[in-house]
Amino acid sequence: MKSALVVTVDGINARFLGAYGNSWVPTPHLDRLAAHADVFDFFIAESLDPAALFLSSVSGVHAAAIELGCVPKSVGFFNAEIKSVLITDDPVIGALVEDSFDEVISLQIEDQDSDIASQSDSDYHRLFAVAAESWQNQNAEQPLLFWVHTKGMFGRWDAPIEMQQWFKGEEDPPPFSFLQTPSLQLEADYDPDERLKLLHGYAAQVCQFDQAFGELKAALSTPASPSMTIFAGLRGFPLGEHRIVGQGQGGEVKSVKMVSGKEMTPVGLHAEQLHVPLFCSHAGEDAAGKRLPKLQQTGDLYGIIKNWFDGCDEPLGDEDARIANLDLCAVSLGNQAIRIQTSAWSYSHAMGSP
Secondary structure, rough: OEEEEEEOOOOOHHHHHHHHHOOOOOOOOHHHHOOOOOEEEEEEEOEOHHHHHHHHHHHOOOHHHHOOOOOOOOOOOOOOOEEEEEEEHHHHHHHHOOOOOOOEOOOOOOOOOOHHHHHHHHHOOOOOHHHHHHHOOOOOOOOOEEEEEEOOHOOOOOOOHHHHHHHHOOOOOOOOOOOOOOOOOOOOOHHHEEEEEEEHHHHHHHHHHHHHHHHHHHHHHOOOOOOOOEEEEEEOOOOOOOOOOOOOOOOOOOOOOEEOEEEEEOOOOOOOHEEEOOEEEOOOOOOOEEEEEEEEEOOOHHHHHHHOOOOOOOOHHEEEEEEOOOOOEEEEEEOEEEEEOOOEEEEEEEOOOO
């Protein structure tokens, strides 16, 4: 009986994974999935709004259109034979689609004032433990869409300090000890060591997610492994590449350069905000994966899943690309800008400018 596991992660940057060329952040469990999966080289987020992005992934409507008020006529995979389950640590997402899934479990993460003592206590591990228990309670004789969504890097940064130490050189600054998600704008003359701390903290979060994901995959091997596994990012997490960290100015921690008494907030859309990973494993671990260089975007997740449940051997063919893509360009909207990307070039234009 067909069963699909879909794991979506907010804030995961493609360039931090081995499948996209990273060699300094160990992600063995995601690498193992990628080795037997279709790896989409250019999976581009359509927006910076996580709610719009998630709605796009379960409706096929472009996230920018959803932000502009285009309400999807249908959300979810309406097939009476397929049971759909969503487990998430984002109550906003859970409430948004509670009528679109047969079962929704929203895990409320309690705020804590100190760093996490062990990996087994992390938010990822707790979310995936709930998912594993729910999986065991499903009817193996019924087709199943089992979706796990996490706030990811936009959630708490609770990786142990010891994990951050993996990336620290002898002369590097000491690691952060924090839980709050970094959200700030770097000054024009920022200290590079402060950004290095952020990179190490983010890398530790990626490692912690990878380990929790590996445990989830192992737990879901009984009573039967998913027939298809999809791992996808919703949007990226800026780490100061253009002076923006996280969601930029607006968090409790801010560092804003003042010019003529005004806060100068960079506008525009950049690769670190939009280029996210997408793996689709549907042929089993005995099959070799392949690279897919064509452009795809968030809403294409809907087509991949729907086509697979409808019986297509290849979940996404050339004819299934949406009009917004046409395998020629990807269009993204957010941060007061629009960005158009092709396989050869990208162009970002600030709203309101000539």
